[in-house]
Amino acid sequence: MADSFKIVVVAALQREISPLVRDWRLVLHECEGRHFRFFEQDSTVVVCGGIGSEAARRAAQVAVALYQPQLLLSAGFAGALDQQVKVGQVFQPRTVIDASDGSRTEIASGEGTLVSFPSLASPAQKTSLAAAYGAQAVDMEAAAIARAARTHGIAFAALKAISDEARFEMPDLSPFVTQDGQLRTAALVASAVVRPWMWRALFQLGKNSAKASRALCDELQRYLQKAGRSAVPELQAAGGLN
Secondary structure (H helix, E strand, O other), X not given: OXXXXXXXXXXXXXXXXXXXXXXXXXXXXXXXXXXXXXXXXXXXXXXXXXXXXXXXXXXXXXXXXXXXXXXXXXXXXXEEOOOOOOOOOEEOOOEEEEOOOOOEEEOOOOOOEEEEOOOOOOHHHHHHHHHHHXXXXXEOOHHHHHHHHHHHOOEEEEEEEEEEOOOOOOOOOHHHEOOOOXXXXXXXXXXXXXXXXXXXXXXXXXXXXXXXXXXXXXXXXXXHHHHHOOOOOOOOOOOOOO
């Protein structure tokens, strides 16, 4: 039965999950002066909450209040901590660790460890995180969504696509992220026009992001199709990292 359970997928930016939700119904909600975009299809809802833990927490809280889901799924991009992990690989972790306080969330299915870090991690920081936590990938949002799920007593899972490899030097995007966690793309492009040393990294990031988005959405589609045939929303997605 399609409405026997509900899954809320929390992503950071729409570009991460755009291929999946292209034909879904768009619903706009306002909460405490903030606007949220929800995409609905059957028993699944996707919300794009913004970059960072606070944006993810807000989006998860609003989604739980509106939809009363049985599962919160953190989906989006992650950076590789292992040099063997490549762009486009999809990862469903068994453990999520919050680097800000060391708290851990154990998940019923999946493999490997994802660590949530407060900012975009540099190659040196990735090396440190890998050593400290034995993790294979790093993101910014999953731990906050896991905490929201735990607070409301509902299931949690994460599904991440690798968008930057362990040695990739991310450009500094922080000046272009709003307080709501949205990326000011036009401002970023305008800044890059007069900073040619940024072009190569931004071009590579765009190429990587497109590949990661396709891989993530293909895996999400399989995950949700499997969920539609299951009475229990604790599912093993393919493509775990070893």
